[in-house]
Amino acid sequence: MLKRIITGVAVLGLALGGAVATASTASAQTGTGCNYTGSEPTLSEWSSNAVAVQQLQCELNRSLNPASHTPLTVDGSFGPNTLNAVRTFQGCAGDGVDGSVGPQTWASLDFWAYSPNYVC
Incomplete structure (x- = not known):
């Protein structure tokens, strides 16, 4: 009986942990907002890029x-x-x-x- 409880808690913990990780990853990906380019050239005043x-x-x-x-x-x-x-x-x-x-x-x-x- 104790073994079943421990196994159930472990499975629940993994399920919750996975859900939390998925939520934070999705949030970071959709909340970026700056998607003009991945290029990061050196820029200064009056740069033409x-x-x-x-x-x-x-x-x-x-x-x-x-x-x-x-x-x-x-x-x-x-x-x-x-x-x-x-x-x-x-x-x-x-x-x-x-x-x-x-x-x-x-x-x-x-x-x-x-x-x-x-x-x-």
Whole structure:
């Protein structure tokens, strides 16, 4: 009898654990929001790669608290507003503040854009 109870609890635990894992995975996949490109080229002010700039702008909007930072228009234009947002993000993330979006800034953006918190 005890063996049946233990087996039943173990099966129930596996079933619940699987359901929880499935729910969090599905949530992460459907809640991304920034699906312009998977390419992460080095970008700077007036970069002409509009799709990559849209990805950047979207991830910046997801990383910076809209209560204290004006959200960017996701238009693919790396102008002064995007430059200011990049510099703000870099300062908050502890990256070097140079306004250029290279591998280190992309890695930080990838983390903060999909985090439940804002970097600042």
